[in-house]
Amino acid sequence: MNNQAPSNAFIAASWIALLAGMTSYLIGLWNAEMLLNEKGYYFTILMYGLFSAVSLQKVVRDQMEGIPVTNIYYGLSWFSTILAIVLLIVGLWNATLTLSEKGFYAMSFMLSLFAAIAVQKNTRDAAKANSNNPS
Numbered sequence: 580m581n582n583q584a585p586s587n588a589f590i591a592a593s594w595i596a597l598l599a600g601m602t603s604y605l606i607g608l609w610n611a612e613m614l615l616n617e618k619g620y621y622f623t624i625l626m627y628g629l630f631s632a633v634s635l636q637k638v639v640r641d642q643m644e645g646i647p648v649t650n651i652y653y654g655l656s657w658f659s660t661i662l663a664i665v666l667l668i669v670g671l672w673n674a675t676l677t678l679s680e681k682g683f684y685a686m687s688f689m690l691s692l693f694a695a696i697a698v699q700k701n702t703r704d705a706a707k708a709n710s711n712n713p714s
Contacts, residue, residue, distance in 0.1 A: 593697035602713075604621075621670060628691070664689075
């Protein structure tokens with residue numbers, strides 16, 4: 580395994596992507612003309628998706644590094660990530676939003692999930708590099 584810390588540029592790009600995705604999604608929700616329970620649904624899907632994506636990244640990485648992971652948790656991590664995406668698709672499919680709004684939510688959601696995985700990876704790589712190279 581590579582014990583090199585991620586570059587500052589990649590760390591910054593990952594955090595910027597995460598903040599951009601989450602912020603745009605949340606601003607869209609704030610300004611949306613939908614009922615509060617609909618806004619709550621989309622907010623919950625974002626939070627659930629972020630948590631499940633980070634969890635999935637961790638268990639996949641643990642397995643790659645030979646760290647024991649139970650099959651049930653590994654399966655639940657995959658299921659949760661897929662479920663969050665499916666729930667967003669179902670919500671958007673049935674929403675009374677314009678196609679451009681639906682696309683906006685889908686893209687900002689996927690950007691947020693991808694960026695959360697990158698931030699988690701960077702955090703883990705930096706911690707591992709620091710533990711192997713104490714100053």
